[in-house]
Amino acid sequence: MGLTTALRRRTPLRPLIVTAPGGEPARMAVERWCDRHAWSPAYAPAQANALVVCGPGSAALDAVVAEVWHQLPLPRRRVTVRAADDADAALRHALAALRSPSYRPDDAAEPDGHGTGGPRYPEPDQPAPDLPAQGGPGGHDGPGEPGGHREHGEPSGYDVHGHEHGGHDDRAHEHSAHEGGHEHSGHEDGGHGHGHGHGGMVLPGGVAMADRGADRDGLMLDRLHVTLGPALYPWPAGLTVRLVLQGDVVQEAAAELLPAGPRHSVVPAVRLLDQAHCLLVLAGWPGAARDARRLRDAVRAGAAPTGYRRWATRVRRSRMLRWSLSGLGPLPGGGPGTPTGAGSSAGARARAGAVPPTGAGPANDVYGRLSAWLDGLDAVFAGRAIELVEPDPGLLPAALAGGDLAAARLVVASLGAAPVHEPVPERA
Amino acid sequence: MVRQAPLWTALLAGAVLLALATIAAVGRGVAVARRAAGAGTPVAEVARLLAQQRRSTLAADRLLWRSGPAAVCVAAALAALVVPLGRWTAWDSPVGVVWFNAMEVVVWAGLWLVGWGANSVWGVVAGYRFLAQGLAYELPHMFALTTVALGAGSLRVGDVVAAQSGLWFVVWMPVAFVAYLVAALAMAFWGPFDAPAQADLAGGLGAELSGVDALLLRAGRYLMLTAAAAFAVPAFLGGGAGPLLPAWLWSLLKTVAVLGFLVWLRDRLPTVRMERYTELSWLVLLPATLVQALLVAIVVLLR
Numbered sequence: 001m002g003l004t005t006a007l008r009r010r011t012p013l014r015p016l017i018v019t020a021p022g023g024e025p026a027r028m029a030v031e032r033w034c035d036r037h038a039w040s041p042a043y044a045p046a047q048a049n050a051l052v053v054c055g056p057g058s059a060a061l062d063a064v065v066a067e068v069w070h071q072l073p074l075p076r077r078r079v080t081v082r083a084a085d086d087a088d089a090a091l092r093h094a095l096a097a098l099r100s101p102s103y104r105p106d107d108a109a110e111p112d113g114h115g116t117g118g119p120r121y122p123e124p125d126q127p128a129p130d131l132p133a134q135g136g137p138g139g140h141d142g143p144g145e146p147g148g149h150r151e152h153g154e155p156s157g158y159d160v161h162g163h164e165h166g167g168h169d170d171r172a173h174e175h176s177a178h179e180g181g182h183e184h185s186g187h188e189d190g191g192h193g194h195g196h197g198h199g200g201m202v203l204p205g206g207v208a209m210a211d212r213g214a215d216r217d218g219l220m221l222d223r224l225h226v227t228l229g230p231a232l233y234p235w236p237a238g239l240t241v242r243l244v245l246q247g248d249v250v251q252e253a254a255a256e257l258l259p260a261g262p263r264h265s266v267v268p269a270v271r272l273l274d275q276a277h278c279l280l281v282l283a284g285w286p287g288a289a290r291d292a293r294r295l296r297d298a299v300r301a302g303a304a305p306t307g308y309r310r311w312a313t314r315v316r317r318s319r320m321l322r323w324s325l326s327g328l329g330p331l332p333g334g335g336p337g338t339p340t341g342a343g344s345s346a347g348a349r350a351r352a353g354a355v356p357p358t359g360a361g362p363a364n365d366v367y368g369r370l371s372a373w374l375d376g377l378d379a380v381f382a383g384r385a386i387e388l389v390e391p392d393p394g395l396l397p398a399a400l401a402g403g404d405l406a407a408a409r410l411v412v413a414s415l416g417a418a419p420v421h422e423p424v425p426e427r428a
Numbered sequence: 429m430v431r432q433a434p435l436w437t438a439l440l441a442g443a444v445l446l447a448l449a450t451i452a453a454v455g456r457g458v459a460v461a462r463r464a465a466g467a468g469t470p471v472a473e474v475a476r477l478l479a480q481q482r483r484s485t486l487a488a489d490r491l492l493w494r495s496g497p498a499a500v501c502v503a504a505a506l507a508a509l510v511v512p513l514g515r516w517t518a519w520d521s522p523v524g525v526v527w528f529n530a531m532e533v534v535v536w537a538g539l540w541l542v543g544w545g546a547n548s549v550w551g552v553v554a555g556y557r558f559l560a561q562g563l564a565y566e567l568p569h570m571f572a573l574t575t576v577a578l579g580a581g582s583l584r585v586g587d588v589v590a591a592q593s594g595l596w597f598v599v600w601m602p603v604a605f606v607a608y609l610v611a612a613l614a615m616a617f618w619g620p621f622d623a624p625a626q627a628d629l630a631g632g633l634g635a636e637l638s639g640v641d642a643l644l645l646r647a648g649r650y651l652m653l654t655a656a657a658a659f660a661v662p663a664f665l666g667g668g669a670g671p672l673l674p675a676w677l678w679s680l681l682k683t684v685a686v687l688g689f690l691v692w693l694r695d696r697l698p699t700v701r702m703e704r705y706t707e708l709s710w711l712v713l714l715p716a717t718l719v720q721a722l723l724v725a726i727v728v729l730l731r
Contacts (some may be wrong), residue, residue, distance in 0.1 A: 010475040040459030044630040073481040073638040128503040284699025
């Protein structure tokens with residue numbers, strides 16, 4: 001174990017950030033901490049070595065968190081960051097624990113002592129008997145964790161409709177998309193709960209066949225039920241979106257929100273920069289997203305947003321971004337992304353040809369909404385007051401249906417708070 | 429003139445490839461952190477992944493899933509065999525250009541297996557994305573390589589280098605060079621063609637990989653990017669030709685320059701959506717490379 005210990009001493013923290021409703025300031029503090037170390041957060045449990053829950057816990061979120069926790073490979077730590085001020089101590093503590101030569105996975109379930117006082121989580125690392133269906137001996141090919149562990153059998157994404165695939169494990173929690181605390185109650189077939197019953201054809205591993213349904217062309221295709229959120233990053237706090245997919249095309253979508261957490265008075269500029277950061281991460285532009293985060297953190301700290309103009313110009317001028325984001329997620333009849341009377345970017349108008357005929361106005365796609373945020377930021381930094389209009393989650397299903405799975409993430413990120421401000425005189 | 433080196437230099441080719449890929453990863457770490465301290469991040473990540481548990485998913489096809497990342501690494505190493513270093517090449521194959529192309533198609537198989545084997549919605553969607561991307565980049569890429577072979581009148585990489593003793597191919601085949609660089613980014617699913625491994629798919633191909641499997645996939649990506657950058661040097665940039673310095677050093681310097689450019693692009697551009705790129709590729713890039721091939725063919729016939 002000498003080598004493993006030596007390797008571990010260098011390990012960076014790769015957090016999977018789960019934001020509880022009201023946990024946004026804590027999340028921003030965690031992101032800032034990661035930026036300071038030049039470490040990037042994980043996008044899926046498999047990539048992470050720490051599960052960082054930001055904000056106050058709630059029973060519904062705890063269920064999700066407990067499920068996602070099992071999907072993190074060892075070594076791992078769980079951290080609760082209740083408030084922004086706790087982030088530094090909690091994360092440093094977790095990192096020290098991960099790097100410690102005396103790390104034992106059994107310790108890892110303990111919520112860290114810093115800034116928590118949070119709920120006591122169920123012990124996830126109880127040894128559980130491997131069932132034959134789980135593939136038996138392949139279970140221990142990691143570089144050796146002492147005791148108490150076997151491979152996790154989550155299908156992490158395939159939540160095949162009409163059965164339950166928890167059969168490998170006697171813990172009574174469901175396995176669904178790895179983001180999800182999927183309760184299945186929203187499905188039209190309802191009523192299949194926990195357990196080991198597999199109706200119909202059962203394939204190795206206990207996964208039954210998917211059911212089928214007619215797609216938009218009238219073909220009978222497999223339907224997949226995938227749940228996005230609330231343990232997904234970057235993702236709006238507390239949001240759960242249930243999708244019915246055929247291929248990677250969203251056929252149906254339903255959205256629900258966890259009960260709202262404590263309200264923080266957020267400066268509009270911080271909110272808009274944060275939204276831009278999330279959207280740019282998902283759009284695959286890490287450089288611009290990092291700059292948006294830096295600006296956001298500068299504004300939060302009360303400093304001048306130096307470099308804003310350069311960043312905004314770069315984002316506005318990117319033809320590639322416009323090319324990739326325009327035409328995505330049109331809303332029926334304008335929607336919240338349409339700032340009333342705001343000078344929307346000329347770029348979005350120029351590309352209006354790429355917007356499907358259903359689109360009503362230049363801001364009626366993901367790119368248009370991002371442009372509206374930039375316009376709002378321009379107004380704020382020019383000293384004018386703006387107001388933010390909260391998004392209506394009821395708009396999501398219509399915006400998601402018909403798009404592909406990846407566009408769904410972009411569309412969700414784009415339906416943030418929209419700025420409303422006085423008509424801007426034509427920009428020079 | 430490029431000559432066949434002793435057999436053991438095949439190992440040297442692998443070592444040089446690995447060293448260059450490491451430089452690329454470290455350079456990217458520095459660029460991300462915008463300070464020298466970031467250089468340690470890729471090294472620390474390697475340490476983290478080596479000590480991490482290998483995770484599996486329910487009903488995963490473990491054999492295929494785990495051979496995928498390894499296949500990408502092996503394909504990159506085999507592709508590098510035909511790339512000459514100055515005057516020497518580890519394998520002076522008479523069909524070196526085709527060999528390089530074939531190895532890069534092995535990457536397709538490897539990435540598809542990674543996506544499919546995990547039995548995860550992210551992986552499968554990402555695998556299909558890569559196939560769509562492959563169809564979009566592969567034809568312009570093959571016409572770019574065809575143009576190179578046409579210009580040299582040979583599929584032997586050594587002959588391609590020799591044919592550039594007067595004028596580098598990049599000068600009179602600029603379209604083919606651009607198409608080649610685009611394909612180099614796409615085959616390593618490197619930004620802006622990193623849609624198969626993007627955050628919007630929770631990491632896509634790598635969404636379910638942990639430990640040494642994740643390490644192999646990331647390493648394979650850098651190795652493939654490096655191999656593609658290295659092959660651009662004999663194909664378009666005159667191989668080891670250059671004043672003062674020895675030929676092997678010129679080969680290395682040119683490779684580092686191309687590689688540096690490709691790595692630098694990562695933070696400059698957002699990911700391009702594949703359905704948009706497919707349109708561009710089939711309507712603009714493919715005809716453009718065909719016209720380029722036609723022009724080169726006419727020049728070859730007339731001279």
